[in-house]
Amino acid sequence: xxxxxxxxxxxxVAAALVLTACDDGGGDAVDDRGGGAxxxxxxxxxxxxxxxxxAGDTGxxxxxxxxxGSACTLDGFPTVTLTAGGTSAKALPDEAATAQRLTLDxxxxxxxxxxxxxxxxxxxxxxxxxxAEFALPGARATHRFTWSYGDVxxxxxxxxxxxxxxxxxxxxxx
Numbered sequence: 764x765x766x767x768x769x770x771x772x773x774x775x776v777a778a779a780l781v782l783t784a785c786d787d788g789g790g791d792a793v794d795d796r797g798g799g800a801x802x803x804x805x806x807x808x809x810x811x812x813x814x815x816x817x818a819g820d821t822g823x824x825x826x827x828x829x830x831x832g833s834a835c836t837l838d839g840f841p842t843v844t845l846t847a848g849g850t851s852a853k854a855l856p857d858e859a860a861t862a863q864r865l866t867l868d869x870x871x872x873x874x875x876x877x878x879x880x881x882x883x884x885x886x887x888x889x890x891x892x893x894x895a896e897f898a899l900p901g902a903r904a905t906h907r908f909t910w911s912y913g914d915v916x917x918x919x920x921x922x923x924x925x926x927x928x929x930x931x932x933x934x935x936x937x
Contacts, residue, residue: 800901801867805832814912815881818889822881822912826897827874827935830867837932838864839900841875845915845925847891854879854927862931872935879927882916889914890925 806828815822826841839862843854854877856862865873882889891914896907916926 799835801828801830801835801837801899802832802902803899803904803906805830805835806867806899807831808906808908810908812912815879818881818883818886818914818916820881822879824877824879824895824912825874826877827872828867828899829872830869832869834866834868836864836866837873837900838862840929840931841900842898843877843927843929844896844905845890845892845910845927846894846896848893850890852890852925854925854929857928857930860929860931865932865934873932874935875932876930877927878930879912879925880916881912882914882926884914886914888917890917892925 809827809829810824811827812824813822828837840856840860844851845854857878867873877895884891892910892912894907895910896905898905917923918926
């Protein structure tokens with residue numbers, strides 16, 4: 764029996780791994796072709812709200828991101844911070860949502876939704892939000908937008924975080 768030298772074995776294994784990483788059209792390898800994490804400076808941002816009409820009602824803010832650069836990946840939840848004067852608080856991921864890894868080619872879009880409960884203006888159990896900002900997974904840079912959707916209720920007896928959650932990224936425009 765003839766044995767191959769270690770260099771030949773290593774080359775054969777590497778070639779086999781490269782071949783198995785190719786996309787066979789089944790779609791599983793598509794997400795692996797994305798570049799690095801999506802960057803805020805390489806996406807066009809659109810914000811559309813369906814504001815809560817009164818205290819105690821639920822409102823939503825949909826954020827759509829359209830990739831303007833090379834392919835990139837969204838893997839996880841966005842980090843959303845609500846700011847009221849000198850106070851800021853993070854919205855937590857929706858417990859019912861499951862993050863999925865999405866690759867965005869140039870000119871493709873994904874969106875996420877911020878869901879919140881409107882608070883009573885001026886109440887201790889409300890956060891008078893004036894702006895919101897978000898960061899994409901794996902990135903530090905943020906995008907800020909004006910919040911004109913009313914105060915946000917605070918969880919618990921005024922000592923908890925905002926009564927707001929962030930949904931997972933979903934493909935948009937399909």
